[in-house]
Amino acid sequence: MAPARRTHDARQTLEHLLREAAANEKVIGFAGGLPSEKLFPRSRLARAFVRAMARAGAPGLQYGWAEGSVGLRAFFAERLGRRGAQVTADDVIVTSGAQQAIAIALQLAAPRGGRVALDDDTYPALLDLLRARGLRPVSTLDAAPCAYAMPAIANPCGHGASPSRRRDLLDSGAFVVEDDAYADLHFAGPPPPPLLAQARERVFHVGTLSKILCPGLRIGWLVPPPIFRERALALKQGADLQASSLGQAVVEDYLSGSGVRRASSSLAGNGRLDFDARLVRLRTFYRRRAETLAQAIACHLPSWRFAFPEGGFAIWASTEERLDEAGFLAAAVEEGVSFDPGSQFRADSRDGRPTALRLCFSSVNPVKVDEGMRRLARAFRRAVRRGAATPRS
Amino acid sequence: MAPARRTHDARQTLEHLLREAAANEKVIGFAGGLPSEKLFPRSRLARAFVRAMARAGAPGLQYGWAEGSVGLRAFFAERLGRRGAQVTADDVIVTSGAQQAIAIALQLAAPRGGRVALDDDTYPALLDLLRARGLRPVSTLDAAPCAYAMPAIANPCGHGASPSRRRDLLDSGAFVVEDDAYADLHFAGPPPPPLLAQARERVFHVGTLSKILCPGLRIGWLVPPPIFRERALALKQGADLQASSLGQAVVEDYLSGSGVRRASSSLAGNGRLDFDARLVRLRTFYRRRAETLAQAIACHLPSWRFAFPEGGFAIWASTEERLDEAGFLAAAVEEGVSFDPGSQFRADSRDGRPTALRLCFSSVNPVKVDEGMRRLARAFRRAVRRGAATPRS
Numbered sequence: 001m002a003p004a005r006r007t008h009d010a011r012q013t014l015e016h017l018l019r020e021a022a023a024n025e026k027v028i029g030f031a032g033g034l035p036s037e038k039l040f041p042r043s044r045l046a047r048a049f050v051r052a053m054a055r056a057g058a059p060g061l062q063y064g065w066a067e068g069s070v071g072l073r074a075f076f077a078e079r080l081g082r083r084g085a086q087v088t089a090d091d092v093i094v095t096s097g098a099q100q101a102i103a104i105a106l107q108l109a110a111p112r113g114g115r116v117a118l119d120d121d122t123y124p125a126l127l128d129l130l131r132a133r134g135l136r137p138v139s140t141l142d143a144a145p146c147a148y149a150m151p152a153i154a155n156p157c158g159h160g161a162s163p164s165r166r167r168d169l170l171d172s173g174a175f176v177v178e179d180d181a182y183a184d185l186h187f188a189g190p191p192p193p194p195l196l197a198q199a200r201e202r203v204f205h206v207g208t209l210s211k212i213l214c215p216g217l218r219i220g221w222l223v224p225p226p227i228f229r230e231r232a233l234a235l236k237q238g239a240d241l242q243a244s245s246l247g248q249a250v251v252e253d254y255l256s257g258s259g260v261r262r263a264s265s266s267l268a269g270n271g272r273l274d275f276d277a278r279l280v281r282l283r284t285f286y287r288r289r290a291e292t293l294a295q296a297i298a299c300h301l302p303s304w305r306f307a308f309p310e311g312g313f314a315i316w317a318s319t320e321e322r323l324d325e326a327g328f329l330a331a332a333v334e335e336g337v338s339f340d341p342g343s344q345f346r347a348d349s350r351d352g353r354p355t356a357l358r359l360c361f362s363s364v365n366p367v368k369v370d371e372g373m374r375r376l377a378r379a380f381r382r383a384v385r386r387g388a389a390t391p392r393s
Numbered sequence: 394m395a396p397a398r399r400t401h402d403a404r405q406t407l408e409h410l411l412r413e414a415a416a417n418e419k420v421i422g423f424a425g426g427l428p429s430e431k432l433f434p435r436s437r438l439a440r441a442f443v444r445a446m447a448r449a450g451a452p453g454l455q456y457g458w459a460e461g462s463v464g465l466r467a468f469f470a471e472r473l474g475r476r477g478a479q480v481t482a483d484d485v486i487v488t489s490g491a492q493q494a495i496a497i498a499l500q501l502a503a504p505r506g507g508r509v510a511l512d513d514d515t516y517p518a519l520l521d522l523l524r525a526r527g528l529r530p531v532s533t534l535d536a537a538p539c540a541y542a543m544p545a546i547a548n549p550c551g552h553g554a555s556p557s558r559r560r561d562l563l564d565s566g567a568f569v570v571e572d573d574a575y576a577d578l579h580f581a582g583p584p585p586p587p588l589l590a591q592a593r594e595r596v597f598h599v600g601t602l603s604k605i606l607c608p609g610l611r612i613g614w615l616v617p618p619p620i621f622r623e624r625a626l627a628l629k630q631g632a633d634l635q636a637s638s639l640g641q642a643v644v645e646d647y648l649s650g651s652g653v654r655r656a657s658s659s660l661a662g663n664g665r666l667d668f669d670a671r672l673v674r675l676r677t678f679y680r681r682r683a684e685t686l687a688q689a690i691a692c693h694l695p696s697w698r699f700a701f702p703e704g705g706f707a708i709w710a711s712t713e714e715r716l717d718e719a720g721f722l723a724a725a726v727e728e729g730v731s732f733d734p735g736s737q738f739r740a741d742s743r744d745g746r747p748t749a750l751r752l753c754f755s756s757v758n759p760v761k762v763d764e765g766m767r768r769l770a771r772a773f774r775r776a777v778r779r780g781a782a783t784p785r786s
Contacts, residue, residue, distance in 0.1 A: 019458075032456065040454045042446045049442045053435045061433045061607035063425065065412075096489050096611075100633040129631045214454035216638025218489075238522045240493040244637040245609025 013326045014341050021338035028372035031338040033155070033313050034363040036289075039282060040214050041254070048253035052246075060249025066237035068094025068221075069248045075255060076207060076221045083190075084197035085205070091229065093222045093236055094243045097215070098181050098208035099125055101222035102148070104235045105204035108228050109175035110135050110146040117144035117174065121316065121356070123155050124344040126179075137347035141172040149176060152183035152191050156316040156345050156358040158290075158309025160192065170199050175225075177204045184212050184279050186311040187287040201225050209251065211313070212282060217247035283311075286362060289369075290315065293361035296373035301380060313362035318342070318354040321384050325355065328383035337375040406719045407734050414731035421765035424731040426548070426706050427756040429682075432675060433607050434647070441646035445639075453642025459630035461487025461614075462641045468648060469600060469614045476583075477590035478598070484622065486615045486629055487636045490608070491574050491601035492518055494615035495541070497628045498597035501621050502568035503528050503539040510537035510567065514709065514749070516548050517737040519572075530740035534565040542569060545576035545584045549709040549738050549751040551683075551702025553585060563592050568618075570597045577605050577672050579704040580680040594618050602644065604706070605675060610640035676704075679755060682762075683708065686754040689766035694773060706755035711735070711747040714777050718748065721776035730768040 021027045052060040067073065073089035080087045095101040106129060110116050115138045116130060126148055130137050138144055149169055151161040161169070169176050176195055183191035196205040208220035220243075224232040236242075257274060293315055294308055306317040325341045332338060342356030364372065414420045445453040460466065466482035473480045488494040499522060503509050508531045509523060519541055523530050531537055542562055544554040554562070562569050569588055576584035589598040601613035613636075617625040629635075648668060686708055687701055699710035718734045725731060735749030757765065 034456055037451050037455060040451050042451060042454070045454070046443050046446045050439050053439045058430050058433050058435060058607075059609070061435070061438070061609040062430060063427055063603075063608045096633040096637075099631070103632055125630065125634060128627065132627060132631045210456075214451075214639075215456045216452070216454040216642070218633065218635070218637045218639075234521065234525060237518065238492070238525045239496055239632060240489040240611065241518060242611070244489075244611045244640055246607075246611075246640055246643070247637055249609070250639070 010326065010343070014329060014344065017326070017329050017333055018338065018340075021333045024333075026336050027333060028337045028364060028368050028375065030293075030359040030361070030364060030372060030376075031340045032363070033340070033358075033360050035211055035215065035313070036285070036363050039285065041278075045214075045250055045254055048250045052249040052253050055249070060246050062245060064242050064245045064248070066093075066233055066242050068092075068243050069252055071252045071256075072219070072248055073221070080194065080196065080205070080207075080223065084193040085223075086200065087196070087223055091223050091226070093224070093229075093233055094248060095220045095222050095236060096240055096243045097210060097218045098179060098206050098220040100236070100239060101204075101206040101208075101220050102126060102177060102179060103129055104222060104232050104239070105175075105177045105206065105224065106130075106133065106135065106146070106148075107235055108224065108231060109177060109204060114146065115144040117141045117147035117172075118347065119149065119154060119157075120353075121154075121156055121342070121345045122148065122347075123150070123179065124340075127345075127347055130347070141168055141174060144172075144174055146175045146177065147172065148179065149195075150179045150182065151195055152180055153186055153309075153311040155182065155312065156314055156340070157307070158312040158314060158316060159307065160186070160310055166195065169195060173202075175202050175204065177206060179206045181206070181208050181211055182312040183207075185283060185286055185313070187283050187290070188310065189283070190279075196223060201227075204228075212279060213251065213254075217251060218244055219247050219251055286311075286313065289361040289364070289366060292366045292369050293359060293364075293373075296370045297359070299370070300373040300377040314340075314358045314360040316356060316358055318356040319380075320354055321380075322387050323355045323380075323383045324387060327386055328355075328379060331382045331386075332376055332379035335375040335379045337372050337379065339376065403719065403736070407722060407737065410719070410722050410726055411731065411733075414726045417726075419729050420726060421730045421757060421761050421768065423686075423752040423754070423757060423765060423769075424733045425756070426733070426751075426753050428604055428608065428706070429678070429756050432678065434671075437647055438607070438643055441643045445642040445646050448642070453639045455638060457635050457638045457641070459486075459626055459635050461485075461636050462645055464645045464649075465612070465641055466614070473587065473589065473598070473616065477586040478616075479593065480589070480616055484616050484619070486617070486622075486626055487641060488613040488615050488629060489633055489636045490603060490611045491572060491599050491613040493629070493632060494597075494599040494601075494613050495519060495570060495572060496522055497615060497625055497632070498568075498570040498599065498617065499523075499526065499528065499539070499541075500628055501617065501624060502570060502597060507539065508537040510534045510540035510565075511740065512542065512547060512550075513746075514547075514549055514735070514738045515541065515740075516543070516572065517733075520738075520740055523740070534561055534567060537565075537567055539568045539570065540565065541572065542588075543572045543575065544588055545573055546579055546702075546704040548575065548705060549707055549733070550700070551705040551707060551709060552700065553579070553703055559588065562588060566595075568595050568597065570599060572599045574599070574601050574604055575705040576600075578676060578679055578706070580676050580683070581703065582676070583672075589616060594620070597621075605672060606644065606647075610644060611637055612640050612644055679704075679706065682754040682757070682759060685759045685762050686752060686757075686766075689763045690752070692763070693766040693770040707733075707751045707753040709749060709751055711749040712773075713747050714773075714780060716748045716773075716776045716780050720779055721748075721772060724775045724779075725769055725772035728768040728772045730765050730772065732769065 073092040205223040340358035466485040598616040733751035
């Protein structure tokens with residue numbers, strides 16, 4: 001069987017196992033990178049929806065312009081401005097999540113068949129996109145016309161880029177797709193300046209409300225370099241006409257504050273303060289969950305290595321043991337626990353790096369974390385025993 | 394100036410005028426193809442939203458699978474089944490509106506740089522997509538590997554494909570992207586069988602709730618030929634991960650009937666009957682609006698020619714007068730009325746066809762239609778007077 005086909009089949013096997021695990025309520029799920037539903041502001045969103053329905057013309061149900069709501073674009077621009085980027089509402093395009101923003105940015109920044117420089121471990125859906133577009137992932141910035149990076153907080157490792165890595169990205173001359181999805185979940189506080197602030201002409205800046213509000217809204221944004229703005233908007237329109245009017249209307253109302261305060265507030269006023277307070281709560285919430293998981297890993301899987309994350313949703317852990325990844329995941333699901341297999345985050349699985357996995361603490365009830373790691377340790381012991389007999393593929 | 398640049402600038406001019414018109418409440422707007430906001434079931438959607446918020450895990454706010462909600466997919470499949478297509482929920486992919494479904498279908502059916510057969514007058518965002526992808530629009534099916542068609546009700550003409558045109562599409566051997574957006578708005582009653590029912594292996598079937606429920610939800614669907622299903626789903630995931638969970642959850646609840654009836658209903662039960670009743674109301678509503686507009690055109694613009702539409706949102710009218718299109722639209726906006734310029738629906742504007750325009754009756758209050766056509770007639774007279782002096786570009 002050809003390597004590409006084998007890799008494809010291996011991915012299918014993992015996907016099948018992960019879907020099975022997600023559908024089984026008895027499985028303690030550390031896979032998927034979901035935000036905690038406990039942080040979804042359901043009541044406030046419901047009130048926002050009812051008010052949005054009552055607006056003249058019901059813009060939340062009607063068609064809108066491709067670039068998205070001016071209120072949201074101003075809100076995103078203002079937040080970037082506070083981090084040092086010179087951006088106005090006109091520079092921002094509301095997208096159907098960060099994924100669409102990345103897809104558009106790559107279409108403009110990376111010539112078909114060209115090289116895209118990546119971290120060794122990176123966002124799985126980015127790798128899918130590169131495969132679909134015939135783009136070649138490379139680990140060096142040399143001669144790559146385009147780089148993808150998550151400088152604030154990277155997925156899956158949970159750490160920000162070092163000052164030297166940031167400098168290399170800026171000095172490389174490449175277009176940089178800056179995925180800022182987890183920036184506001186830096187446990188230590190507000191996010192660092194985006195690369196956008198230092199290289200407006202070469203950075204495609206990508207953001208999203210998926211991690212800090214709700215993913216189901218599908219609201220992200222793209223700030224392309226000014227000379228690409230018109231083409232980016234045309235690609236956005238060609239892709240799906242516009243982001244969900246419903247999502248935009250609900251978020252816009254939500255951000256403008258509750259109905260009581262509405263008369264005296266705006267997206268740049270009380271809504272902003274509320275949202276900043278929300279982010280402070282989120283950072284504390286997820287940092288505590290990270291600590292709980294880190295303790296449980298240290299207790300039940302002492303041979304696994306990881307660096308405590310600076311932010312985000314997950315701990316990226318690795319082991320020197322040779323494991324059959326699909327066998328390990330299957331054993332884990334049998335034991336009643338799931339994780340994201342490390343190969344999903346890697347462009348190339350045939351290189352002898354340690355077996356790794358991503359454990360998402362974000363959406364697991366903390367009282368189940370210890371039991372989850374206990375189950376994972378059992379699956380790990382089973383996989384190690386089998387590992388001696390099964391060659392790693 | 395190069396022709397491509399000139400065409401681009403001309404499109405920009407028209408877009409600028411249309412945005413200006415849309416922002417001006419005094420302009421009677423026959424542009425844009427918007428459904429009537431009077432038909433948006435706001436209260437029921439608001440109730441559906443509140444119930445969706447209360448569901449365990451709040452799936453309407455969380456991430457979902459790329460293929461979309463199984464309930465919605467089953468609903469769309471069942472409706473296609475009633476029209477003779479052998480389709481199950483597994484064959485359907487929920488998309489972010491019809492536009493995304495078309496974009497994915499073209500990516501699979503039309504090789505880069507290849508030919509796509511079209512009607513002479515067609516959907517503007519399709520033409521934008523062809524330009525962005527470097528695809529070549531052609532008017533003949535000969536040697537085209539792919540065709541785009543709206544066989545049930547075409548945009549902008551408002552008519553279904555003739556039996557011979559349907560046969561040609563089926564016999565051509567080409568992949569057909571069947572855009573069924575207006576099928577349920579056939580004034581005479583339920584829609585004809587889709588081409589999908591006759592050529593499952595070669596038809597990419599595209600549908601949407603935008604015209605029959607609300608566009609702001611961004612819920613469409615794609616039924617690709619079975620051999621393309623996996624690749625279509627991968628492209629969907631790469632494009633934006635998934636359609637809006639919020640839109641899907643609200644629609645799913647809405648279709649399942651009101652809260653009172655919920656226990657005894659399902660998407661295939663009461664919800665289906667309610668939705669069929671809704672479609673009957675919509676057909677009558679839009680047919681009446683079409684009649685009002687047709688009378689007003691006949692009265693105030695007697696030299697314009699059009700065929701009364703069989704369905705949809707608009708009347709496609711043409712004149713033998715030579716007009717500068719941008720000048721005509723500018724005069725119209727000055728007079729307080731707007732329309733969709735015919736060039737937007739044509740791949741090539743340099744071919745001596747009559748000047749045409751699309752007048753959308755769908756979202757115009759009927760009491761304003763007569764005044765709207767009175768204004769358009771004034772703008773037309775001004776444009777004709779100027780036409781003698783200004784060469785058509």
